[in-house]
Amino acid sequence: MARWEPNARERLVRAAIDLFSEQGYDNTTVIEIAERAGLTKTTFFRHFPNKREVLSTGQEELGQLLREGIAGAPTSTTPLEAVAAGLDAATARFTPAQREFGPRLEAVIAANSDLQERDAFKHTRLVAAMAEALEERGVPDPVTRIAAELGGLAFSRAFTRWTMPANTLTFSELARRTLRELHAATRGLD
Structure with missing residues (x-):
């Protein structure tokens, strides 16, 4: 998935839920969420201050x-x-x-x-x-x-x-x- 595609926020939420389900919340990093969404860590932090807030969107x-x-x-x-x-x-x-x-x-x-x-x-x-x-x-x-x-x-x-x-x-x-x-x-x- 290209980084310029729309819906970055939604992609990050989906990636986070997938990873949290697969490997647990504590074992998931922001970098893994961003990579799963096809985005960068910087893009993640443009949308959320931390991984906990991904679920509060x-x-x-x-x-x-x-x-x-x-x-x-x-x-x-x-x-x-x-x-x-x-x-x-x-x-x-x-x-x-x-x-x-x-x-x-x-x-x-x-x-x-x-x-x-x-x-x-x-x-x-x-x-x-x-x-x-x-x-x-x-x-x-x-x-x-x-x-x-x-x-x-x-x-x-x-x-x-x-x-x-x-x-x-x-x-x-x-x-x-x-x-x-x-x-x-x-x-x-x-």
């Missing part, structure tokens, strides 16, 4: 999509309906390629405590983005926090379901379904 954009989806929901919607609109906006950007490498990504994260910590941080940031957007809509606390936490849990669970080979639903459909299931489960807390 798009987090800022994802948070922004969640905020915009929640902000754009009709004013008459409930907090959970607004979260569902945010999930729709965020999950619509996911591609079949991301679905394909989802199980390998989850396996790599599960095998490394540093990546688990980073994944928990990413989850916290997504929940915070939803909570901020709900606050801007005037939703009071603790409703804001509960709705955002349910949205974060729905996103995570839906991602796992979406990447299963037998799944035929879109990520958005699964996120909405999972959010409804979680909301129904809260009724059993009484």
